[in-house]
Amino acid sequence: MSDLRDPAPYDALLLLSFGGPEGPDDVVPFLENVTRGRGIPKERLKEVGQHYFLFGGVSPINDQNRALLEVLRKDFAEHGLDLPVHWGNRNWAPYLTDTLREMTDAGHRRIAVLATSAYASYSGCRQYRENLADALATLEAEGRRLPRVDKLRHYFNHPGFVRPMIDGVLASLADLPEDVRAGAHLAFTTHSIPTSAADASGPAAEHGDGGAYVRQHLDVARTVAEAVAHETGVEHPWELVYQSRSGAPHIPWLEPDICDHLESLHAAGAPAAVMVPIGFVSDHMEVLYDLDTEATAKAAELGLPVRRSATVGADPRFAAAVRDLLLERAASERGIPAERCALGALGPSHDLCPVGCCPARAARPAAAGADSPYA
Known part of the structure; x- marks a missing residue:
């Protein structure tokens, strides 16, 4: 070997x-x-x-x-x-x-x-x-x-994670009726989190205005949308939206919600949409309920043809x-240089989470980082 x-x-x-x-x-x-x-x-x-x-x-x-x-x-x-x-x-x-x-x-x-x-x-x-x-x-x-x-x-930007999502979008578009396919919008979805948590995500140098969390999702969404355009010859409008919000209503969380977004698409005359759960590794409950059940029901109520693309699983x-x-x-x-694969504009992530990366709500020890008590 x-x-x-x-x-x-x-x-x-x-x-x-x-x-x-x-x-x-x-x-x-x-x-x-x-x-x-x-x-x-x-x-x-x-x-x-x-x-x-x-x-x-x-x-x-x-x-x-x-x-x-x-x-x-x-x-x-x-x-x-x-x-x-x-x-x-x-x-x-x-x-x-x-x-x-x-x-x-x-x-x-x-x-x-x-x-x-x-x-x-x-x-x-x-x-x-x-x-x-x-x-x-x-x-x-x-x-x-x-x-x-x-x-x-x-x-998030490794080819083995991104390419299956690209293929999932292509399959979902192909499954839409032909008369609405070319005009379909792509709604890239991920878990909503409090805006304060998003702003503090990633290393300290990346904090502010959505932090690394929003920046990374936007980069993946753009990468997927550009690949779909390249392979179909059609540029589909896209947006990063959120789902699965929980917690007190007075605390600001990332928006827009997927159901609100579907309403906005319908009001603007969009002929169809593909929901792309880029924030989730597999089809767990928040995908099955929030997208396949709740958001799909909202789309049916609006008369908006919609498909949900597959997660990587x-x-x-x-x-x-x-x-x-x-x-x-x-x-x-072992001190040996190795290729670090990544798509998009952000490049490969760090191996070791630095001090101040995604800070805790309250001070607690965390392993596998620069501040780990277990070296």
Whole structure:
């Protein structure tokens, strides 16, 4: 194996995800985990959980992670990487702490971590790092020898993440009626977050006016739209919009909301739209409900033809991108230059989150960054 195909110093990969309920009895306990420390009454959580109850109390995210694990292991085996792949969640079984404990007990000492969140933000990056620090603190208190964990860089603009989304848009456009296809607008969607969190996302030098979070999404949206125009010969109008807002109504969040945007498109005479969930790795609950259910119902009410393009999910090209990110980081850790693939204008993201990157709401330790207490 050449130096650039060697995963050393890593002896395992950890897929780190959000988690989700797998039955009706799981919904409220899951939401209690998600909202821990906020003092939200159980009755309110039951109301919030209605989205899950509509789908039998099952979030698709765990099955999607199982599918991703399968394609990752297959890709690694086909390319000669003898590296085990484990899976842990922040908010539901298999829990991160349990998985890290099992990995530690199995002898793993240097673990690469892939989070199922592609962009910079507190909830999309630093909170995962805080959860890693919490898990390591628990293992330390148990007297275990701690592994070193390194979070792989943001992959929002990696070709293996972007190209499947381009193909998803092309397929959705082709599925629209021919008489509205050429005039269809592209609505690139991502999770709305408080504007204060967006403004503080990314390294300190990138803070302000949406921060790295908005900048990264705009760059991906532009890259996808330009590729679609190149391959179809049609320039489709596009906009970055938001979905899945939660929290107090008096706190400013990123706008416009997808449903409001569909109303605006209809009022302006747009003949059709394609919703492109660039902010999501897989078709989990916020895609199934907020787009496939709520936004699609709004479009039907308006009489606006609409399609929703696919997320990346377990696409083999994404698995290849993960392998690429792992080997790239491994080479860097060994002091060997490696190509760092990225599309768009922003270039590849940093390996190590600097101090002040996506600052916490309150001071908490975070692993796998320049400010990590676990070097």
